[in-house]
Amino acid sequence: MKPENPEENNERREFLKTSLTAMAIPFSFNVNAISNFIPMENIVSENAQLPDKSIIGDYGSWAASLLKPVPPLSFRDPKWKDLTAWKKEAYEKAQELIASPPKSPLPKVTVDKKYIYDGLEIEEISWQLPYGRKTQAVVLKPQGATKPLPAILGLHDHGGKKYFGYRKIVKTSDDQHPLLVEHRNSDYSGIPWANEVAKRGYVVLVHDTFTFGSRRVMYEDVAGLDWGDVSTAGKSDKDPEKSENIEAYNQWSGAHEHVMSKSLFSAGTTWPGVFLAEDQIALDILEQRQDVDPQRIGCGGLSGGGLRTVYLGGMDPRVKCAVCVGFMTTWTDLILTKSVTHTWMTYTPLLPKYLDFPEILGLRVPLPTLVQNNNQDELYTLPEMKKADKVLGDVYAKAGAKDKYLAKFYDGQHKFDAAMQKDAFDWFDKWLK
Structure with missing residues (x-):
């Protein structure tokens, strides 16, 4: 194989790092009605602040101006007075546009192996969906646990590494692939975080999702x-x-992403929609376990796992506590500067007309939500991360649930390090125990 140029490889890794997670009622609205709530001078002022240069050249400011500062299905719009009525309408539109494929029946779960490691009882399990190869997964819980425990669906990252899936955040033996060790050292302070949170008294399930690990394109x-x-x-x-x-x-698989995404669009679905469907199947499997308290389930993950948390946490109320790490910004950030750093897995066409990106996760209000950001994260701009925090904060405040939302900012680049993990695990403990 041709040797790689280190500089080119670094650029590629930067590009791929997070390049890396029904019924739909027709909906229409009067576009002019939004002017009743947002003064036109505010819209002009906001657009006037957009940079002259963008990753799409002279078209950037124009493209960004197509989005309303407060989109019509945002709970921040003063026209929405009732939380329940807003959630119903916003959820139905999001469900329509995310366009998940029909949910498959609960598959038969096979326990492939059981053993003790790292003070944990570990099960390697698998299930077959109607499409693709078997999904492989792992379940971890404290050794000797005898009663139902709270549970966490651990969502692995993207990281430009689709060969691996759940193995990125789980350690099941002393024999570790050197690329996994390198990845954990870079992004997780060397810690297999699924193991660590399981030790605190949780049943943790981590599965390979669409196009990763056992679910990858061969x-x-x-x-x-x-x-x-x-x-x-x-x-x-x-x-x-x-x-x-x-x-x-x-x-190879990074270069294949645009092919997969265009094929999914042509099939009438989206990549977030397929993620959501597969993550919900995993959630079904987790909540039906006898050792799990189904009323105390959380989810979380870094980067691509943070992306999946946005969609799963926003669209499935069974997730009682969500921790989104390293994947929070605005659609404007992606329009102008950062879509080049992100995977095709991020986008739901047309949804930005109705909700800003953080408001997908905001659909879960008032359920507890923690968002963790890194100040020097190369995948986003800090001002837009701060704006996303304000958007979510305003949504939770209007719903009377300020105490259920927290955003934290840490120094450093894209990561879920030991300090962030401690804060995340404490958040799970606060709301699930």
Whole structure:
């Protein structure tokens, strides 16, 4: 395989780091009605502050101006007086546009292996969805636990590493792949956080999701199709766990994202919609376990896991406590400066007309929500992260639930380090125990 240029590889890793988670009632609204609540001079003023340059050139300010400062389904709009009525209408529109594929029946869960490690009882489990290969997952809980415990659905990151899924945040043996060790050292202070939160008294389920780990697109399934260097990359697949072969797969699968996303759009669904459907199946499996208290379930994750938390936490009230790490900004940030740093998995077409990005997660109000941000996170601009915090804060304040929302900002780049993990676990303890 051709040696990589270190500078090019760093640029690629930067690009891929988080490039990395029904019924729909037709809805219409009077666009002019919004002017009853937002003075036109405020809209002009906000647009006038947009930068002259953007990642889409001279079109940036114009594109950003297409969004209302307070979109019509935002709970911040004074026209929304009743929380229940707003949630119904906003949820139905979000559900329509996220366009999850039809939810499959609860699959049969197979326990493939059980053992004790790191003071935890561990089950390696799997299930078969109607499409794709088997989903592999792991369940962890404190050794000797005898009564139902609160539970957490751990959502693994993207990180430009689609070869791995749940293995990024779980440690099940002393024998660890060097690329996993490197990834945890870079993003998690070397800590398999799913293990650590399980030790605090939780049942934790972490599963491979769509296009990651056991759910990844295999070379052999697309070989012979004219879209990329599949044949060359596929030659190394005889030993897929070899580091250079994993790196080759990760580069190949990163280049495949636009193909997958366009195919999903053509099928009438979205990548967030498929994530949501698969994460909800995992939630079904978790809440039906005999060792789980179904009224005390949380979810969380970093980066791509934070993205999945936005959609799952916003769209499924069974998630009683949500922790979104390293994935919070505004649509304006993505329009002008940061869509280049993000995966195709982020976007739900047309939803920005109705809700700003943080307001997807805000659909869960008044359920407890923690958002953790890094001040020097290269994937977002700090002013837009701060604006997203204000948006969510305003939503929770209007709902009379200020104490249920917290945003914290930490120095450093994109990460979920030991200090952040402690704060996240304390938040879970506060609301789930």
